[in-house]
Amino acid sequence: MKMPKKRNMYCRKCKRHTEHAVAQSKKKERSSLKRGSIQRALKRGQGRGAGNLGKWGSKPPISRWKMAGVKSSKKTDFRFKCKECGKSSVQGSSFRSKKIEFV
């Protein structure tokens, strides 16, 4: 799908319509000790002891998650950056698309 590189939209900081630059957000590597990470949970004493470890077991999560690799499209995640004040905002509702091209 083709998307324009810039577009006019409302800026909450400027309180009027200004030109915004559109970009697809890049995936960032998650920090190893952030909330929700296995390492952090282990440090906090979860996933230890006798019996079935369940979620904390030895298998990688991808083998458990059966939907992995089924869908051929990905949801969009656009960031709009105001060209006047530099304030950026996120996309309200996303949609599925195989490929995004900025023109």
Ligand SMILES: [Zn+2]
């Ligand atoms: Zn602005």
